[in-house]
Amino acid sequence: MSDLEWNPTDFSPELCPRFEPQEKYRFPAPRDYSILCTQLRDGGGAEGSGLHMTSTVVETSFTKTHTLSRVRPCRGCAPHSWNADGHCSNIETTCEPVIAAKPKVRTQIVNGDTKPQRATTSVLVSTSQPHYISQVLAALALALGPLAAGLGKGYSSPAIASLQEKQQFAIHTGNFTNILTISPQQASWVASLSLLGALFGGMFGGIAMKFGRRKVLLITSIPFSASWLVTVFAKNIEMMFATGFVGGFCCAIVLMVSQVYISEIAVADIRGCLSAVLKIFGHVGVLISFAVGAYLDWRELAMVISCAPLVLFISVAYMPETPSYLVLVGKEQEAARSLQWFRGPQADVGKELLIIRNNVLAAHSDRFNNPGKHGLISILNPILITCGLMVFQRFSGANAFNSYAVSIFRQTFGGMDPHSGAVAVAFVQLLSSLLSGLLIDTVGRLPLLIASSVFMSMALAGFGSFAYYDNVHRSRGYVVAQYDWIPLLCVLVFTIAFSMGISPISWLLIGELFPLEYRGLGSALATSFSYAGAFISVKTFVDFQEMFGLHGAFWFYSAVSIGSLCFIVCFVPETKGKDLSEMNSRNQGT
Template sequence: MDIQSERTRLLDAEASDDDLTGLLSEQDAYLSKVKNKKLYLATFASVLGPMSFGFVLGYSSPAIPELTKIADPRLRLDQVQASWFGSIVTVGAAVGGLLGGWMVEKIGRKLSLMFCSLPFVFGFTVIIAAQNIWMLYVGRILTGLASGVTSLVVPLYISEMAHERVRGTLGSCVQLMVVLGIMGAYLGGLFMDWRWLAICSSIPPTLMMVCMCFMPETPRFLLSKGKRHEAEEALRFLRGPDAPIEWERSRIENACDEQGSSFQMSDLKDPGVYKPLVIGIMLMIFQQMSGINAIMFYAETIFEEAHFKESDLASVIVGLIQVVFTAVAALIMDKAGRKVLLIISGVAMAISTTAFGVYFYMITKMHKNPSLSFMMLDVQSKVGEEPHTDLAWLALASMGVFITGFALGWGPIPWLVMSEIFPVKARGFASAVCVLTNWSMAFIITKTFQDMMSAITSAGTFWLFACVCTLSIIFTMVSIPETKGKTLEQIEATFRGTSGP
């Protein structure tokens, strides 16, 4: 009896392996006929949104120094007002995340993207025409609202358009365009005043609206609404004339049929919904609690202490590091996998935030211990250096390692994974919760950062970030499934505990 049972089990396993091999060979045969040219075109049109979002984030860095010294008293910002000018974007973005979750389900991914270009343009127009500080705030809230919608819709749009061979690379382009936009704002700030910079910042969203007119809605959204003919046309546009798109259409249709009706709150009991939702929320918390905002907050001071007198140029250097390594992440995403890059990224950030803590601890000790401070001064004066130069270079190296690590993993991947792991019917709701979590955490950490440093010291704050980065490594190893090379339907099946279509 035992021998017979074992034989039956082995035969079932072999049959399952044969089915998987058959599916993979079918998939390979299909993908070999796919042409990506128009898929890349649609991706380019959509990622003009994240570029616009990058300009919004980067705009405050060159604009605030000008607005704090401007001759017109109606527009001059004091320290508190400047802080709000920089951080109020996150409030608008949190609201935008909720709005985006509703929009993508009601009007679709394409129209949501086209509509979110309007608050981008209107927001920058209000800033350009500003006659008082409240107009500046309104402009920032509008651009923040658009940024929140964009940060939700674009990853979804790309993940639902792209096939599994290029989805990681194309999904990583979201973060790449964000950092390109930030660097564009920094570079623009070197050559133009805040009004002209706002004019330039409104160009990408205008282009996005025009380009998206010629791009399709995602096939998955169309099929979830029962629009088979439109979905086939969209697939034919995205996959080229030679691909047998009926195979992909039927695979997506089967997954939509399995999920049944639209999302209800009772669906949160389904492991196929609550498991990826918990992962998505935790990814966003870990991303913001990694210390990225604190590092960027300190960037200018660190460069000054390391004798980079041009702090504007220093900001461009930071932006350039982000762009280069986010591009590297995009290139290797579909080869290395999400999980490996998240672990490497977490290790780099844990080491660098620990080193930052050591830097601040030693600086504090020197100020408290005059003899140690004198010894440092004496040794460094012999080689013609100013006090603490060596420690400033430690901070500079730590910042370089941190930004490199963040750009390789925890910058782009949470957004990419968010767009991959949710079932179609819950995608709008779950993505909205994740985006709201991300922007709420960004606002809380930005506004409480100074209080944290007062309560547990600068060194303690960065060591706390190091602990969070270490926890993120453990979380990645234990909880995050590898999504490299899998279809969205196969990823959904992983959480449901069934075999993928």
């Protein structure tokens, strides 16, 4: 009649105080369930054999499955009775979705004239526990996108230095062949136009994700790599402006889609860790650019960076689309295969797939019945939280410091090499990101955000105070070189707090807080806020410094961090260990 599957799972002790588990069958539901129960009753030898049959009926939108369990009671237990419909009088019903697995051995019940002649059973072990290996491999493949973004982020510093060095050499030799001249103002645009491009990329990325997360990554990787190849052969500084804008545009899309992809394919236990992997690879990219840029000129460095998006394209080509997106567009069979790929071939994915489908259907139903309410109100809370965190993150001074690290240390260090301080900060940033991947899913998002804001505000206030103290003494002709460790310590504390808290978690919450059908729009808004804040903070740092002094600028950033602490305590929820569907229901007020 059908394939059977045996699984030695626990049985309810209510059946018998001293029962012995024997067999558990799983098979597709027949049309007439009562006939099958009668056959198993007679064939199983319930009369006089002391065998008790229990049944479980499971029905989902993908499959309907009956689970029959047969238990041998201990000695002295009377045989159980069967009712007129052929069912055991002690049937227990539970909800345990079963996904059909490929049987290793087939078992059939052969019907005779009055009752089955023989029933044989074979072993096919399955597990409901997901495997992490596919999710980890997917995260490593996606991390090539942030790696490319980090390479681009770190490109401007060595590239501008290389351009200026070649220009100075050409001035001394009088040979300007293949030399691009660059002014200080042009250099500032080379450094910042990628952020402006990222602003528009964030706006476009949310719309593009309607065509699929995987497809957008594949398509964006091509112009991303091409922008760096064009930089290699740039004939004038205006071409570098254009390629910087295009590179930033593609960078924002890749970062946003990668984060959403991770949030949709990772289980709750490791979602935060895998999200932190993206940030870690971004920091690795910056370090590689700084290190390699010390030995290569700006054209050669651009050639190296162009390889990263190409490797991303090849890696993503072997990965499936996310199950959530496939369910969203009505491709449920593909969604089941995708989810099985990410959870492992032996994992039970029926329950999770049903949750995803019900979440999508509920969202569509709410939008149809209350189009005005759920068109905006359902995402208002996530928008305020994620965009607010992005504003506080960008105006905390991190971007300004990364852009002007050497010049800032040059103003505050008496005898220490400012480049050594910048390198130390970069390594600490990477190590902190590695540690954050472990703490996000163990400590939780909210405690890390609170601790991050507290230590950031203290470190920034301390740095500003030292800058004021140093400025006063320098005006009197004194140099306090013996206290060089104070600004370095403050910056290291700030870097650790920033890299372990608000930096990775603000991006992680984009994929966690927005409902599935609005995740693209929400990601676009939050990403746009992020890059707009980054562009403004980098451009206004010099103005702040001229108006308030270096100490005043850092005191301002400290005040922003205090404001972020109040915002986090009042508005940001804890999402540790929660399913996306649970958080979506909460944000929609259902």
